[in-house]
Amino acid sequence: MSGAGAAAGAPSIEPGGPRESTWHPTDQFIGGAWVPSHGTERIDVVDPATGEAWASVPAGDAADVDAAVQAARAAFVEGPWARMRPSERAAVLLRFADEVEARADELSATNTRENGSPVAESGGAAANAAGILSYYASLAGHLEQEDVREFPNGSGRSVVRRDPLGVCALIAPWNFPINLVVIKLAPALLAGNSVVIKPASPTPLSIRHIVLAAAAAGVPDGVVNLITGPGRMGDVLVKHPLVNKVAFTGSTEVGRRIAAACGELLRPVTLELGGKSAAILLDDVDLDAFAEVFVRSSMRNTGQTCYISTRILAPESRYEEIVARITEVVESSPQGDPFDPSTVFGPVANRPQYESVLEHLESARAEGARFATGGEPLPGPGFFVAPTVLADVTPGMRVAREEIFGPVVTVQRYSTEDEAIELANSTPFGLGGIVFSADPDRAFAVAEQVDSGSVGVNFFASNHAAPFGGRHDSGLGVEYGIEGLEQYVSYKSIHRK
Template sequence: MSAPAPATPDALSLRAGLELPYTHVDDVFSGGRWTPAQGTGRNPVTDPATGEIWGSVPDGNAEDIDAAVGAARQAFESGPWRRMSATDRAGYLLRIAEGIEARAEQIALTNTRENGSPVAESRGAAANAASILRYFASLAPRLDAEDVRPFPSGVGESVVRRDPVGVCALIAPWNFPINLMVIKLAPALLAGCSVVMKPASPTPLSFRFIVDAVAAAGVPDGVVNLVTGSGRLGDALVRHPGVDKVAFTGSTPVGRKIAAAAGELLRPVTLELGGKSSAIVLPDADLEAMSSVLVRSCMRNTGQTCYISTRILAPASRYDEVVDMVTATIAAGRQEDPLDPDTVFGPCATSSQFNTVMEYVASAHAEGARATTGGRAAQLGGGLEDGFFVEPTVFADVAPSLRIAREEIFGPVLSVLRYDDVDDAVALANNTRFGLGGLVFGEDQDAALAVADRIDSGSVGLNFFASNHSAPFGGRHDSGLGTEYGEEGLSAYLSYKSIHRR
């Protein structure tokens, strides 16, 4: 007789042995040191799997912003950082990468307790962040190389200088806090900028490991600074007169406000915002292969990923077959404590996001969509009764006019829409105000590529989706302004000067 399967550990047992270095902290990082915050308020840090408040950070104020921006300004104007060669700065990036990797497990566990990302996901954050840093370090020779361009008329030449843009405000969201900050930090540092980092209020503690790695790498004082607080603090940072550039990842409504402020101040800004991407399933698609990448491509991080294709566009001839495959794949994903390595789907990151997702689920039911799996708040035990869990949900019979087909949900909800022919599929994919990601599934690579070329989006995957550190990533329309990753992402932190000579 076979031995019984081991019992699933409950939330209390998984958390009992955790030893996290940062829980309740009182300081911010400014001018190369941790100093007590001037703001007297506190922002709690809640575990979304249990509803427990387990940490807190200062709710910074104007004085904290002034100190951080002032330190960054002094470092930029008077310090050695911008005067180093890019190759020398790249050496620091490589040491930061090593420092982040050395803190990988603490980063993962802290991140999971902050936002509920399954630890199977958060355990990749440090390696990915290190890879981003190493990629941008590899671009140093391009910055150090002399760039001389002759006049077309032949009367002289121009020396093109690539100067750092200045003090940068870097504002990251709560869904992938480490990587979405490092994709800003790495090019800013290589370019010679100094920065003030502002994390989203639900995920402030994991950022301290980035600062620890920066300090251990010996980055000069004031080059990297960290403040914590609410959205009000982020607005003050964006508008601070000492800031030269803003980089923000987050929601489209907040991005609009930042863009308005940047326009008023004539301040360069990079915005990576929301999405409502589609996966077009061509008639010849291999559904078994699609199933193997479905969660990663369409419901990654419990649906809390900006570029994922949460609308599955299926041909009428195979609609029921696609619905069955998507339903079975999502239903098979384990939803449990995100600290359990076998968990596929965790909770929504905040109680507010839980409420938002449940409103969309209710609207789908009311508007006639059919839930083939999920469609309710999840009822979990073992200490997770107060967590923010929504059952992973698939809706079929979704008309393009439904809210769930038009608006970004940012939760574990997929919609399967029907199309008649490829032209209809492309029109449905482009019938959105967003333009961030997308997928085409099909066996004929040339045909799939031809369809991808017709999708009005910043990135499209053929039979899988992943970000390439060396290729630009950015959104169109309401999905943002500018790009990150690649040489194009580095260019966002540079200011160009042409010196003309005979």
């Protein structure tokens, strides 16, 4: 298929290649071994490009959760990992990075078949995950350095220790099932913790490659555990009495429930939640430069990315020009088989999300938005929605307020720079954002006024060395950077004369 706007039917999905394989594991990874699941039910894994189930995994139960947490606790209390020097753990993380990269093809193929991410996207997942592991390995010295602080009155000194927390529950979403685990796993391991990983139920298979890579790298038995099952297992895991820390990426709704549970238990928690980020195009914007980064900035992974700027804020003086240019970019970006390297837009990742996207599009029609392109489900198999540009969107419309998480962008007008900043800050979220201008200093000055955890100037990308986290309804705590590592330690001050 060429452009979504010109689409006449469903993308062509040819048989063969990765779609010839099936995968039906029966085990959970607990205590360094694949063990039979206590839960006897199964969860189908559906290829969103065809709508067909191609695999299934065990639907674990509370007994599986308990076994995994007990194994992680035993590894933490009795095993060598927490007692190794950080530099020794770092050496294992570097081997881990190599093992991940060696599995790049399997990781990409499994990821794409699980959630429809085009291989142009999933093909970089292994390298990115390896980069995260290598970056955190480089921070071993931060944990090993002697941190001595004098009393202000000169009466003594304090030695500050950073101890591992214990058992960390890592709960991941379905949109980036590899890297959104690894960004939690790498700092947790470097700090000396053990972990239990619970992937999202639609994408339970990619992470098995990561677990195999960890074992091959020499991570001791019980330090990394993996359980698959329905969402309710996450609730059991969060509330398990032997869990010492929770890290979650997902919806704000679920994040609130996890935060409430952790608050009741006085349990540390990191939450990376939803977003409704804005791209402010100032009146001097270079549209050619903007067009080059538009898809990655505002519709990455078929619009299923938390931080992308799906609200385009355009100056009144150039509004129609900007709508036309965005529409041109979208219509010229191929949609189709996610295993085709030329594909830019794949399917929506699963049926519930597909139905949610269509519901949002219907609300846009009812509320008077103009469909510059797209807006329709595509006939045929799979969960394809034509990539959509919504113009004449006003702040009160549902599509301007709620995270759609699909191939949809909205374009809103503004009259003054102050109004653009006010619009950018008008939602309860605060995760990402971008300011586009021919004058980078002018864009930077505007970016400083955007109430968000991260803001880009003429592009957006995550920096492994800089903290990433949300404000307001977009989360608690941060990932990436030294600050992300500090989320997985417990401080102890030892005072001496």
